[in-house]
Amino acid sequence: MSENNISIERKQYLKKKRQKKYLILLTQIAILVCFLALWEILANFGIIDSFIMSQPSRILNTFFNLTSNDLLMHIWVTTYETIIGFLIGTLLGTLIAIILWWSDFIAKVSEPFLVVLNSLPKVALGPVIIIWVGAGTPAIIVMAIAISLIVTILENLNGFMKTDKDIIKMAKTFNASKFQILTKVVIPANLSTFINSLKVNIGLSLVGVISGEFLVSKAGLGYLIVYGGQVFKLDLVMTSVLILGIVAGLMYASVLLLEKIILHTKKFK
Amino acid sequence: MAKLLEVQNLNKKYQSSQNEILALQDVNFYVNDGEFFSIIGPSGCGKSTLLSIIAGLEDKSSGEILIQGQKVNDISSKIGYMLQKDCLLEWRTILSNILFGLEIKGKINNETKSYAENLLKKYNLYEFKDKYPSELSGGMRQRVALIRTLAIKPKILLLDEAFSALDYQTRIMVTNDIYHILKEENITTIMVTHDISEAISMSDKVLVLTKRPGTVKKIHDIQFDIKDRSPINCRQNPEFTKYFDTLWRELGIDE
Ligand SMILES: Nc1ncnc2c1ncn2[C@@H]1O[C@H](COP(=O)(O)OP(=O)(O)OP(=O)(O)O)[C@@H](O)[C@H]1O
Ligand SMILES: [Mg+2]
Numbered sequence: 001m002s003e004n005n006i007s008i009e010r011k012q013y014l015k016k017k018r019q020k021k022y023l024i025l026l027t028q029i030a031i032l033v034c035f036l037a038l039w040e041i042l043a044n045f046g047i048i049d050s051f052i053m054s055q056p057s058r059i060l061n062t063f064f065n066l067t068s069n070d071l072l073m074h075i076w077v078t079t080y081e082t083i084i085g086f087l088i089g090t091l092l093g094t095l096i097a098i099i100l101w102w103s104d105f106i107a108k109v110s111e112p113f114l115v116v117l118n119s120l121p122k123v124a125l126g127p128v129i130i131i132w133v134g135a136g137t138p139a140i141i142v143m144a145i146a147i148s149l150i151v152t153i154l155e156n157l158n159g160f161m162k163t164d165k166d167i168i169k170m171a172k173t174f175n176a177s178k179f180q181i182l183t184k185v186v187i188p189a190n191l192s193t194f195i196n197s198l199k200v201n202i203g204l205s206l207v208g209v210i211s212g213e214f215l216v217s218k219a220g221l222g223y224l225i226v227y228g229g230q231v232f233k234l235d236l237v238m239t240s241v242l243i244l245g246i247v248a249g250l251m252y253a254s255v256l257l258l259e260k261i262i263l264h265t266k267k268f269k
Numbered sequence: 270m271a272k273l274l275e276v277q278n279l280n281k282k283y284q285s286s287q288n289e290i291l292a293l294q295d296v297n298f299y300v301n302d303g304e305f306f307s308i309i310g311p312s313g314c315g316k317s318t319l320l321s322i323i324a325g326l327e328d329k330s331s332g333e334i335l336i337q338g339q340k341v342n343d344i345s346s347k348i349g350y351m352l353q354k355d356c357l358l359e360w361r362t363i364l365s366n367i368l369f370g371l372e373i374k375g376k377i378n379n380e381t382k383s384y385a386e387n388l389l390k391k392y393n394l395y396e397f398k399d400k401y402p403s404e405l406s407g408g409m410r411q412r413v414a415l416i417r418t419l420a421i422k423p424k425i426l427l428l429d430e431a432f433s434a435l436d437y438q439t440r441i442m443v444t445n446d447i448y449h450i451l452k453e454e455n456i457t458t459i460m461v462t463h464d465i466s467e468a469i470s471m472s473d474k475v476l477v478l479t480k481r482p483g484t485v486k487k488i489h490d491i492q493f494d495i496k497d498r499s500p501i502n503c504r505q506n507p508e509f510t511k512y513f514d515t516l517w518r519e520l521g522i523d524e
Contacts, residue, residue, distance in 0.1 A: 093408070166354050172326055173350035174373040174421065188360050 054238040062239040071224075075243060076207055078220040082251065085144025086205040090147030090198060092145070093152025100153070101160040101179065101186065118154060122146045122208070126215045135216045143215075149203040152189060153199070159193030160186050195259045202251045208245070221247070272338075274323070274425055275299040279332035281318055285453060292318045293409050294482040296332070297301075300425075300457060305448075307460045307468035310478030310486075311520065316461040319483065320427045322352045323459070336425070346374070349423030349456075353430045355414040357402035363413055364389070364398040367431045385420040392416065392450060408439040408446075415447055419454060426451065428460040432467070444471060446498050463522070469512045470500035477519050 006014075036056045043050040064070075071246065107194050124260040125146055130139045163186050187194075213222025221240045226234035279296040282289055292315040300306045308316050321327035323334055325344035334341050336348075349370075356365050367385050371377045386522055389395045402410055409431065418426065432440045433445075448471050451458050462468050468475045469491055477486040493506050503509055 002394075134333070164356070166352055167356045167358070169326065170350075170352055170356035171369075171373060173324060173344070173348075173418075174370040175344040175346070176373045180373055184369075185358070191360070 051232070052234060052242060054121035054234040059237045059238045059242060062235045063242070071239075071243070072221055074224050074240075075247065077137075078206075078213065078222065078244075079210070079247060079251075081209045081220065082138050082144060082202075082205045082247075085141045085208055086148065086201055086251075088141070089145040089148035089205060090152055090201050093149045093197070093201075094156050096195065097148075097156035097160060098155045098182065100157050102182070107157070114150060114154060118150045123211050126211065129212075136218065139216055140209055140212030144205040147208035148204040151204065152197050152201060155197050156190065156193055159190040163189050191262065195262065198255050198258065199252070202255050203248065206244075206248055206251070218225070271302045272299045272335065273302040273304075274360060274459070275338075276319075276323070276331075277333040277334040277335065279319070279322065279329070279334070280330045281315065281322060282330045283318075291482040293322075294484050296478075296483065296485055298476055298485055298488060300459060303455060303457055304473045305458045305460070307462060307469055308478060309465060309468050309520065310483060310515065311460060311480045312463070314478045314481050315483035316478060317429055319478075320350070320429050320459065320461055322503040323425075324348055326350070326518055334376040337489055346421070347424040348427060349418035349425070350427045351414055351418050351429070351431045353433055355402075355407075355434075356411055357413060357417075358401050362399050363394065363405070366402065366413060367417045367420055370417055372395060374421060376421070381420065384422070388416045388419055393444070402471060406439070407435050408443045411435065411443050412446065412450075412522065413422060415450065419450075419456070420503070425455060426456050426458045426466045428462075430462055431460070433463065440467075441501065450498050465503065465516050466509075467500075469509060469516065470503040475512075475516060477516065489516065 006097045014022040039048075039053075042048045043053065043055040065071075100110065119197065122143070122169070126143060129142050133139045133142055167185055167189070168181055170184050176184070210225075211219070213220040214226050217223050217226055221244050224240040225237050225244075228240060276296055276298050279293055280291075281293040282291050292509065296319065308319065309366055318327060322329045323346070325341065331356060336345060358369065361369070364386070368377060368382065371385065386395070386398070392415070394409065397405060397409070402413070403414055405413065411434075412484055414431075414477050432444055443466060460468070460471065472491050475489045475491055477489070478484065479486045489512070491512060493503050493508055495506060497504055
């Protein structure tokens, strides 16, 4: 439909829709600005204690003095620990889900263990992990994997099991092998489950890494937060939390980008 | 006419943790080359079971299935099976969907590919070859599913209520189309249906199964004195009502 074919009603409808979108965005920005301004002003007038609550201008200051605090290094440490944990957790989890789909026996045997492990708060394993793999980066990565692995297995397995029985039957009428059913039906049919587990796992891995860094306390944003708290450098704590938010947002955005790429190549195969 | 498929003394018991179900008992019949053979019977009498056994998807408890005189126990390459749902893969284009069977069998080459593409052309689906299944109507999807099955050049086609998911109008049109396709490609067909009219309008023979355990109650020869027989003009023939009454009574006694 070309532009001039659009009816007046439709034009008004589209305009209203656009206006609403802008209004929402504007309100969101306004809330944020007001919040920050209020915080800044109240701190300036000494109504809230900026030593305990910090203050936007001080956070900004710390943020722009990145290098003096080795902030970049800490950001990098957290990022790569998260990415490694995320990749291993997701790939290993998917692989195990495939094995469990393949062998009904192994699936039945492991079911109670998976259920218990799934409901266990993984952070409780922290000290054990540190004893086993040592207090360092490996422990943090193991923590990230521990948090995302079981969920990935259960989510993907559930999706695999729910694959349309009739489609599998259809493939069998052509004498498809189990491997062909896996690669040509089950996996493509569950691509959206897989992408979903990517989205969930990026967040979970970050949780794992931060709690790992809390425990191990050598480097990373989690370490900075704990350290800042201990020496009462609240500016540092707040800045770290802010950066953590940005890092999490960027990671989520790259998963969305990955989703687009996967869906795109799938369509043109 | 030569016997193409023969079912001898077929029995099927299903085992489950609660009980044992005798689904089919002593089923005997044969289908000639080129015939359109329908199976009707009350629901749960074992029609799908019978087709699955012929297709080699389900084990039999005893008895024999013979194709051209040879025993078959496995999934035979001479058989194509079309299910009630079209089971198209939504993430593949129409072309890629119709090549699915060949791909699974590792038989994609220029010859098989152009055969499949020709089927698409012949049955007016070629312009949709790069579209996705969700962009097609129910009737078109069913024809694509048929072409996917025909692409492997089966001698015998099994249809399990293949049209029951379609609305009435589409169903009449699609059965008519598919009837012509099957006659044109000279494919022997065994069709399971709930619809007595559909069975009469398409078939050369109709087998009536009793309620569970399914056994052969009767096999009817369906003959119309029509030159260019098609499901639609069969429905308008006076003979049609006669056959309908007979089959309807026969099914009714059981239920
Ligand atoms: N896998 C199975 N395990 C146990 N019992 C089964 C199984 N499949 C079918 N049955 C039973 O066998 C009988 C025949 O089933 P079947 O699906 O062949 O009937 P049908 O004639 O195709 O029925 P419908 O008309 O409803 O499609 C039914 O009573 C059914 O409950
Ligand atoms: Mg059935």
